Amino acid sequence: MRVGNLGKINGMWKGNKVGYRALHSWIERTLGKAKKYSFDSGHISNRYEWANKGHTYRRNTKDWIELCHKCHMKYDNNGEKVRLIRIKKEMPIINKIREMYKTGNYKQYEIAKIFGFDQSNISKIVRRHTWDLK
Numbered sequence: 001m002r003v004g005n006l007g008k009i010n011g012m013w014k015g016n017k018v019g020y021r022a023l024h025s026w027i028e029r030t031l032g033k034a035k036k037y038s039f040d041s042g043h044i045s046n047r048y049e050w051a052n053k054g055h056t057y058r059r060n061t062k063d064w065i066e067l068c069h070k071c072h073m074k075y076d077n078n079g080e081k082v083r084l085i086r087i088k089k090e091m092p093i094i095n096k097i098r099e100m101y102k103t104g105n106y107k108q109y110e111i112a113k114i115f116g117f118d119q120s121n122i123s124k125i126v127r128r129h130t131w132d133l134k
């Protein structure tokens with residue numbers, strides 16, 4: 001199982017605009033204004049921006065790349081689409097796990113065994129914050 005921690009429900013990606021802006025001003029304070037296209041120096045634009053790699057929105061400078069405005073918009077929209085598709089696909093399993101846990105008939109480690117997940121993942125799921133992708 002690949003641990004992705006990408007199923008964040010209350011996360012930045014879902015339209016937390018204040019948090020998103022605060023993060024962008026943080027990265028600019030830390031690394032300066034974006035001034036190039038990270039993947040190709042020949043990619044010329046008059047407007048560059050910091051973009052969050054993998055859309056995890058952590059305060060980790062390694063998570064950020066420089067893109068032109070156009071590519072940044074495309075990059076973020078695509079990230080959100082991929083995320084929504086994943087969440088839709090995984091939601092039935094997540095709901096099933098939450099229902100089982102709510103009955104009180106199963107311990108987290110028992111549910112973990114049934115679904116082949118780590119217990120830490122079940123704990124995340126029943127606390128309704130994040131879960132790890134398969």
Ligand SMILES: [Zn+2]
Pocket residue numbers: 037043045067068069070071072
């Ligand atoms: Zn571009």
